[in-house]
Amino acid sequence: MKTIHTSFSEAVNDIKDGSTIMVGGFGLVGIPENLILALVDSQVKHLTVISNNCGVDDWGLGLLLKNKQIDKMIGSYVGENKEFERQVLSGELEVELTPQGTLAERIRAGGAGIPAFYTPAGVGTPIAEGGEVRTFGDKEYLLQTALKADFSLVRAAVGDKDGNLVYNKTAQNFNPMMAAAGNVTIAEVEQLVETGSIDPDHVHTPGIYVQRLIEGKQEKKIERMTVRQEA
Amino acid sequence: MAKQVDKAAIRERIARRAEREIVSGSYVNLGIGMPTMVANYIQDGKQVVLQSENGLLGIGKYPLKEEVDPDLINAGKETVTAQKGASFFSNAESFAMIRGEHLDLAILGGMEVSEKGDLANWMIPGKMIKGMGGAMDIVHGAKKIVIIMDHVNKQGEPKILKQCSLPLTGKNVVDRIITDRAVIDVKEDGLELVEVAEGWTADQIIDSTEAELKISENLQTDTY
Numbered sequence: 326m327k328t329i330h331t332s333f334s335e336a337v338n339d340i341k342d343g344s345t346i347m348v349g350g351f352g353l354v355g356i357p358e359n360l361i362l363a364l365v366d367s368q369v370k371h372l373t374v375i376s377n378n379c380g381v382d383d384w385g386l387g388l389l390l391k392n393k394q395i396d397k398m399i400g401s402y403v404g405e406n407k408e409f410e411r412q413v414l415s416g417e418l419e420v421e422l423t424p425q426g427t428l429a430e431r432i433r434a435g436g437a438g439i440p441a442f443y444t445p446a447g448v449g450t451p452i453a454e455g456g457e458v459r460t461f462g463d464k465e466y467l468l469q470t471a472l473k474a475d476f477s478l479v480r481a482a483v484g485d486k487d488g489n490l491v492y493n494k495t496a497q498n499f500n501p502m503m504a505a506a507g508n509v510t511i512a513e514v515e516q517l518v519e520t521g522s523i524d525p526d527h528v529h530t531p532g533i534y535v536q537r538l539i540e541g542k543q544e545k546k547i548e549r550m551t552v553r554q555e556a
Numbered sequence: 557m558a559k560q561v562d563k564a565a566i567r568e569r570i571a572r573r574a575e576r577e578i579v580s581g582s583y584v585n586l587g588i589g590m591p592t593m594v595a596n597y598i599q600d601g602k603q604v605v606l607q608s609e610n611g612l613l614g615i616g617k618y619p620l621k622e623e624v625d626p627d628l629i630n631a632g633k634e635t636v637t638a639q640k641g642a643s644f645f646s647n648a649e650s651f652a653m654i655r656g657e658h659l660d661l662a663i664l665g666g667m668e669v670s671e672k673g674d675l676a677n678w679m680i681p682g683k684m685i686k687g688m689g690g691a692m693d694i695v696h697g698a699k700k701i702v703i704i705m706d707h708v709n710k711q712g713e714p715k716i717l718k719q720c721s722l723p724l725t726g727k728n729v730v731d732r733i734i735t736d737r738a739v740i741d742v743k744e745d746g747l748e749l750v751e752v753a754e755g756w757t758a759d760q761i762i763d764s765t766e767a768e769l770k771i772s773e774n775l776q777t778d779t780y
Binding site for chain 2: 351424427553
């Protein structure tokens, strides 16, 4: 059965130096806030982090970055973080930039037993340099390999004790694919419910992909508050 | 200050012209920045479903202050709402939708476009690389790719070139370029000038474009 943690530090204490971790979220939306904070406290180092973005200077993965716990970052857009820029320029941090759809599919493939796939994205660009390009029909495609992780840290709105997860709105983003691509997947859920409380038709991530769960209150910081005035 | 006002007016002019590319009933992805502004000018009566690559089909208006939901953003990380009939999904599903050519149109920003329809819009060598986000996937996805940008750069040099000097986002992907001065189509045999904006002449457009321009038989002037 699934492990239900009550302490975030306990939830991450087997993530060792040099681990590869996937962290869900798009910008600050759908990130497992408390698991990231627990990793900061754990002082684990030399991490390879796979995540679309790298947080902002004072929140999300930006905290791990500031604490110099990340050696390598695989993502698609890292422009929101000044510390990121400093560490890349000084050579402290290695970055692998991947088109966003390719990143999502590499992770999906990792969890789905597909070692590699061809995609049109990136053909004729710097990311295709040294890569394998093949023509299907009248179009060229670039070979991309799957990604897997030692640990995947995901965030869901609701999780039951069997690990079934439901996401809220655009907080879904990379979380479902990452849940499947982690050797160990730890789900931080806003609400932990009894098994059977989620309608099976409404499950986004089936419990088979989730090994451990913990309930956590989220701050849900907003990166760009954009509002309209009442008409 | 006057210059800033001009800049805003030019962006609005480009965005309003780009809006005319949107056919009622279509699915559209708007890039981050100026392309996002196009949504502000969608004409009444047009039914459009806007896709956001972070997992939303059916972007609504920006929320009222009391409607803000931190779990609901667009790809530019701005808080948004979901319109009636919207759906949420993962990034893998979102890009399957994009690569699978289910979107009718994408309107994206550009730094340079070549006469073959190559696009450069993600990095400048020597400057910090922020990442390509979804642009490299989107340029191969939507059925029609429209690039909106200034006709020339800050130094007054052409941005529509024989060959891009910046690293590419995609090769041979652009269908149409809309600038503050003109509308140019990418055809098999090169670029074709199809519209000239108010205040400009075809000769001026040719002079401010490095790539060779064929003038369309149906060239229209003062269209925007």
